[in-house]
Amino acid sequence: MFAKIMTFNLRLNVESDEDNAWPYRTKAVAEVIRRHNVDIIGIQEGLHDMLTDLEPLLPEYAWIGEGREGGNKGEYTAILYKKSKWNVVNMGHFSLSDKPEQLGARSWNSSHPRMCTWVALKSQTGTEFAVFNTHLDHISDEAQQKGMELIRERMKKLRDQTGLPVVLTGDFNVYPEHAVITGLEQEGYQNAYSILHIENRDVGTTVHHFLGGESGKPIDYIFVSSDLQINHVMVDRELYEGRYPSDHYPVIAEVSQR
Structure with a gap:
C-alpha cells in the first residue's frame, strides 16, 4: 500500500447543533482518524479553533492550510498528514474564483468564498505525491463547475511541472452524475467509488445530518490520477462513543502506485 487517504467534512461548530455541536464531537473525530x-x-x-482542538488529541499529525477568507478567518480545507511518514515539499492554496490568488474572492454566483488547499509530500522512502483538497459551493452550479475546472487546471499544471501523482479529496456538493464528477473521470482521474461499482455495490449517502442511514448518493469524494490505483474504499458509518463524529461520514481509500 502506498497511502491511506481520508476525506472528512467536520461540520462547523454551530451552537444550534446542541448535543451535536463541535465540543461534544471533538474526541470522536480524533478517534475516527x-x-x-x-x-x-x-x-x-x-x-481554526477546531483544528487546534484536535492537535493535542492527534500529536502524530501536522496540518497545513489557511481560512478561506485569508489567515485564520473562515472555514479551512486543511490537509493533515502523519509526521513520521511524510515531509512537506511544497504547498499552497487558491480561491475558486476569477481571482484565484486572492483568498476571500467570490465568483460565479458562489454563496460563500471557496478555496482549494494543496500539498506535495515526500515519504521517508522517497515516494512523492500531491494532495488537493476542496469544498465546492452548495448552491451555484456555475461555481461548482468552474471551481472544479480551475482545480483540474492547477492539478494538470503541477503534474506537467513535477510529474507527481495527484490525489483529490473533498466535499463536492454534487451527485455522481454531475458534470463535476464526469469531467474528472473523462480527464482520466479515477473515482474511488468506481471499485464499488465493479463489485456491484452501491456507495450510499455520505451526508446524514446526524441522523445516520445510508440511503442516497455521495457528495464526498476521493479521486486519484491515472498513475495511482484504488485498492479499497469505505464509507465509515459507525457511531463513536455513541454519537456520529460529524453530519458527514468520513470516506477512506487505500491507494497504491501502478
Missing part, C-alpha cells in the same frame, strides 16, 4: 490510521486527511468546514 486514529482508528483508521490514515496517512492523509483532507478536511472541510474546519475552523
